[in-house]
Amino acid sequence: MKHTYTSAIQFNNICFEIDRVPILNNISGSFYEEQITTLVGPSGAGKTTLLKMCNGLISPTSGEVFIESISIDSIAPTTLRKNIGIVLQNAPIIHGTVFENIALPFSLQEKKLTEKEAILFLEAVGLDHTFLYRRASDLSGGQKQKISIARSLVNKPKVLLLDEITSALDPASVSEIEQLILKINQEFQVTIVWITHNIEQAKRIGDFTWILMEGRLLESGESSILSTSTNEQIQLFAKGVHSK
Amino acid sequence: MTYTSLSLTLIFVLIPIILSRTLKLGLEKDTTIATIRSIIQLLAVGYVLKFVFDAHSFIYMIVMILLMILTATLNARKKGKAIKGITWKIATTLIIIEVVTQGILLGFKIVPATAQYIIPISGMLIGNSMVLSILFLNRFTAEIESGRDQIELILSLGGTPKQAVHHQLKTAIRASMIPTIESQKTIGLVQLPGMMSGQIIGGADPVQAVQFQLLIIFALLTTAALSSVFIGFLSYPTLFNERMQLIEISKT
Numbered sequence: 001m002k003h004t005y006t007s008a009i010q011f012n013n014i015c016f017e018i019d020r021v022p023i024l025n026n027i028s029g030s031f032y033e034e035q036i037t038t039l040v041g042p043s044g045a046g047k048t049t050l051l052k053m054c055n056g057l058i059s060p061t062s063g064e065v066f067i068e069s070i071s072i073d074s075i076a077p078t079t080l081r082k083n084i085g086i087v088l089q090n091a092p093i094i095h096g097t098v099f100e101n102i103a104l105p106f107s108l109q110e111k112k113l114t115e116k117e118a119i120l121f122l123e124a125v126g127l128d129h130t131f132l133y134r135r136a137s138d139l140s141g142g143q144k145q146k147i148s149i150a151r152s153l154v155n156k157p158k159v160l161l162l163d164e165i166t167s168a169l170d171p172a173s174v175s176e177i178e179q180l181i182l183k184i185n186q187e188f189q190v191t192i193v194w195i196t197h198n199i200e201q202a203k204r205i206g207d208f209t210w211i212l213m214e215g216r217l218l219e220s221g222e223s224s225i226l227s228t229s230t231n232e233q234i235q236l237f238a239k240g241v242h243s244k
Numbered sequence: 245m246t247y248t249s250l251s252l253t254l255i256f257v258l259i260p261i262i263l264s265r266t267l268k269l270g271l272e273k274d275t276t277i278a279t280i281r282s283i284i285q286l287l288a289v290g291y292v293l294k295f296v297f298d299a300h301s302f303i304y305m306i307v308m309i310l311l312m313i314l315t316a317t318l319n320a321r322k323k324g325k326a327i328k329g330i331t332w333k334i335a336t337t338l339i340i341i342e343v344v345t346q347g348i349l350l351g352f353k354i355v356p357a358t359a360q361y362i363i364p365i366s367g368m369l370i371g372n373s374m375v376l377s378i379l380f381l382n383r384f385t386a387e388i389e390s391g392r393d394q395i396e397l398i399l400s401l402g403g404t405p406k407q408a409v410h411h412q413l414k415t416a417i418r419a420s421m422i423p424t425i426e427s428q429k430t431i432g433l434v435q436l437p438g439m440m441s442g443q444i445i446g447g448a449d450p451v452q453a454v455q456f457q458l459l460i461i462f463a464l465l466t467t468a469a470l471s472s473v474f475i476g477f478l479s480y481p482t483l484f485n486e487r488m489q490l491i492e493i494s495k496t
């Protein structure tokens with residue numbers, strides 16, 4: 001079966017620098033609509049930077065980002081960010097209860113999330129109603145990650161960007177979250193971009209994979225490249241060996 | 245007071261200098277500079293005030309108030325270097341405070357419209373506003389630095405810059421106002437406020453001195469609230485660019 005894929009997010013020669021230090025180097029490519037793309041690469045490769053760019057939290061120093069063929073700069077930041085959800089790497093939370101955290105995307109728009117709806121989001125990530133009125137700052141790292149995921153679903157984004165969302169979870173929770181994301185992808189046709197350090201996870205859930213190293217896109221393609229690539233750096237990385 | 249007795253008060257300067265010397269606190273130089281500055285500045289102010297009062301000129305009075313605002317601005321802006329255009333933001337705030345407070349005091353004829361009243365009251369209010377601004381800016385920049393993750397989170401969910409810094413703004417406004425409010429709770433119980441003491445020593449009726457002091461502390465509440473709120477609302481937009489991204493604040 002031969003597919004033609006449409007770009008949900010497209011990069012044209014993206015470069016990003018901070019204080020003249022290059023962080024991303026000439027990145028071009030697309031995250032395809034309704035597909036799961038995983039982003040892998042060593043620490044400091046620029047994965048988070050690339051993801052934040054899709055949500056408009058940072059802008060490239062040069063090059064262009066397109067969202068469904070529309071230049072990202074012509075979309076109002078608030079609209080863009082409601083449509084392109086992101087679960088940030090360190091699972092930040094706001095002061096207050098779990099409920100306030102989950103309802104945050106709505107309260108920012110002066111909309112009300114009911115308790116009932118909040119509980120549904122909680123249950124989706126494997127937490128029950130008893131968490132609703134707990135202080136979010138008291139939760140464990142893994143619980144905060146789950147809250148972050150639940151919160152990102154409230155805006156019902158068309159694209160969901162996930163930054164290492166299972167790094168603090170136990171194996172059962174990891175598989176639960178993977179199932180949830182797969183379901184969101186399949187039932188609601190949400191495009192997923194998922195940063196992970198876990199090569200097995202990348203192979204397991206990704207339709208496509210991008211391999212980033214030192215700010216460059218080393219290779220991209222179907223997830224099988226993680227096993228089949230002839231690039232020595234990728235082979236070493238996939239085996240968990242540092243190439244330097 | 246005679247100049248001989250005034251000179252004798254320098255004993256109070258010698259004590260800390262000797263202590264600093266013996267305990268190696270390294271504060272001799274600063275103490276000396278502070279002493280010399282206060283002598284020169286206060287004497288100058290004394291003569292300028294005498295001149296302004298005698299001249300009965302509205303223009304001189306305005307010039308004097310503008311000078312106070314200028315000095316206060318230059319002092320406070322050091323704490324807000326990370327915020328673009330902080331100088332004119334502080335200046336605007338101080339001018340608004342001066343206009344509002346004097347507008348109320350003179351508009352309702354609470355005090356007579358003479359330099360004798362306007363200048364010292366302006367001085368106290370502007371000075372307090374300067375301290376408030378410094379407190380606010382210190383706290384606000386620290387809150388922004390430590391709250392980057394939360395600010396970014398709110399932005400990432402489609403929140404506006406104002407929503408993103410709301411918590412930090414509120415915390416900094418509250419924190420800068422609290423000392424003013426707290427100090428008024430115990431006012432007069434331990435130390436008599438400076439202005440009141442001065443008036444009493446100068447021979448004024450204590451009850452009248454108290455009335456003026458009350459006027460000042462109530463006005464200080466307004467200046468405290470206005471300074472932090474104005475500077476806060478003028479400053480936070482400069483922390484973001486037109487794409488609603490949080491700009492890195494350079495540390496000074």
Ligand SMILES: Nc1ncnc2c1ncn2[C@@H]1O[C@H](COP(=O)(O)OP(=O)(O)OP(=O)(O)O)[C@@H](O)[C@H]1O
Nearest residue numbers: 018023041042043044045046047048049050089492
């Ligand atoms: N605000 C910043 N100031 C300075 N350098 C930064 C900043 N943000 C990112 N960097 C640098 O950019 C590079 C890429 O960072 P990024 O967070 O994108 O890496 P990553 O691939 O997500 O790494 P990890 O897997 O550890 O999360 C790193 O070298 C990092 O130090």
Ligand SMILES: [Mg+2]
Nearest residue numbers: 047048049089
């Ligand atoms: Mg990262």
